[in-house]
Amino acid sequence: MNTSKQVNVMIGLMFLVLIGTFLYFIWDNVRADDAEQRQLVQNAERGGKLFSLNCRSCHGLNGLGSLENTLLPGLPLNLEANRPMMADPDDPGKTGPDPGKLMEIQSRFRDTIRCGRLGTLMPAWAEDQGGPMNDFQIDQLIALITGSMPGLDLPDNLSAISEKGWEAAVEEADHADLLRGKKLAAAVGAADTIFVLTDVGELTAASLLRIDDEVVRIVDISMDNDEITVERADFQTQAAEHEEGAQVFTGPIEPPTGPFIEVACGQTQRAPAPSGTPPPAATPAAPGVVPTPSAGQPERPATAQDVQAEFLEPSDGVTETDSLDNSFSLNNFQVKVGQEVTIRLSNTGLNPHNLRIAGLDGEWSSDDDFTTAIIQNGETDEFTFSLDQPATLVFRCDVHPLEMWGQISVTE
Ligand code: HEC
Known part of the structure; x- marks a missing residue:
């Protein structure tokens, strides 16, 4: 091999190393982005679980509060308006999170969740205000509602993150409300008031059950033939047909009545x-x-x-x-x-x-x-x-x- 060939090979090799380094750099960045994104989704999902256990009695199964059911006192939280997006200043064809609005919403919601709102039903949740939640859990609830978490990088799409959290909230509710495998043993029409279940053990009269999107109230229970008599379409839901095998869940937790008057965070009146x-x-x-x-x-x-x-x-x-x-x-x-x-x-x-x-x-x-x-x-x-x-x-x-x-x- 003559010298000029050797030089060419060297240049070629250096070029390959450069390209390799560049590709590794991109891959590493994507990997870091992926990891941040995964962490954010995980936090939103934990927020969903916390929501389902603590907040849905007032804010509803899907976080839609009074929009879901006018009997619910909580405000809707699962709203596009809580995940503000704007046109990307560098590329007006694209949209991304609106950092200013997002910070404003996050800090207002953090105050509300930490301190509650005096004179309304919204209680204080922060440990230092006598509630059960630490700051990290409250941030996870904010990740659920806004699709972003204070202190973590902003994702490209707030709603995509938030949706994962709301899905986790419904899953958790279904899991928590599962009545040990109770199902409809026969299909029912929208006007039927007698339901045959696979088993009626543990059910109590006057309690609420949730089947698909309908809520019914148990009037009477017949142990002998696993039948319940129900009032249809309770909790402002609509009577509907349900198929054999439909899962039977315990009904929604009925919201308390208020207002809440304990003072947290030195609130003396509503803002x-x-x-x-x-x-x-x-x-x-x-x-x-x-x-x-x-x-x-x-x-x-x-x-x-x-x-x-x-x-x-x-x-x-x-x-x-x-x-x-x-x-x-x-x-x-x-x-x-x-x-x-x-x-x-x-x-x-x-x-x-x-x-x-x-x-x-x-x-x-x-x-x-x-x-x-x-x-x-x-x-x-x-x-x-x-x-x-x-x-x-x-x-x-x-x-x-x-x-x-x-x-x-x-x-x-
Ligand atoms: C006992 C009923 C109740 C429970 C339980 C409850 N909330 Fe609320 N929440 C309310 C009410 C009522 C309001 C509206 C207060 C008002 O009128 O300003 C509210 C308002 C809010 C707001 C402000 C929304 C806005 O657009 O300004 C947030 C955020 C919120 N709640 C989050 C939560 C979270 C998170 C939980 C569970 C940890 C929770 N709430 C549990 C009743 C409740």
Whole structure:
């Protein structure tokens, strides 16, 4: 081999070593990313288990709280709004976590979980406030809710992490509620009230059972033929058919009643809502005249806010109201038949809120509803409303269906 060939081989070898080092470097980075990601998923899943054991009585099996079931007092936690994303500043085609918003949500939720909220049902969980949880467990709950953990690198996709955590929460609930292999021994229709089980041992009358998405209450138990008599569709669920072999779980834990008044973290009152722009003034109507909702509209819960005596008419085609914790600042709207009006909600409270009109059919969450998105503090959302006949329709906040209420009159 002559010298120039030797030099070429040397250069070739050095080149290979360089490429090798470069590839190793990339692989090592990916491996580190993978490890961080796995650790984050693990923490979110542990958060899911903690949630299932401690929080679902108020915040629901899937973390949807009052959206899952209006009997539940807890706020929805499993929300896109709690996993804020934004366009990547380097590559606007891509999205990534919004670090500013995320930090704000994480620190607010850490305070809430640590200290509870005075005057609501939300208790304090931190060990140093007399609760059962250490800081790491509280961070795991935050990883579940926000898809990221304080102190760990941010993942590319917050929702992907959070979803794993919520799946773990449901799995844990199913596991904890499993009634030692109890199943339906025969299929039941939506109207049946007698269920034959594989075995009725350990069941007690008046308790709740969960089968698929339905909750039933046991009225009577017959040991001899493994039958139970039940009331269908309890806990605001719908009666449905269930197949033979469907798993029978213990029912949801019924939420306590409150409010919670123990002082933690030196709270003396609820944090005041940051002030927003005041909503426009309402037009005084005849004193004390509040039109009654049209026939077939949902009934106002006894705990809901009163409907104001004054009408709010659109100004420049816009009707604006604020959501506070937990009420609408203005809640008696008036529009003309056929008039197109923008209904705009600004959230000046700290809780998430929306504004949903039930529509003419009087059913919540049906096709003819009008609704804003569920928005967080400082956000605004709107929809266009019009109706071609006179009627008085009701609206509410889906997150606070027992408190936030109002109505809109469509007049000639
Ligand atoms: C006894 C019922 C109850 C239990 C149990 C409970 N919560 Fe709550 N939680 C509430 C209520 C009620 C609120 C709303 C308080 C308010 O109106 O500001 C709330 C609010 C929250 C919020 C604030 C949400 C927001 O958007 O501002 C978080 C976070 C939260 N809870 C997490 C948890 C976690 C985690 C657990 C379990 C460790 C838990 N909660 C257990 C009743 C409960």
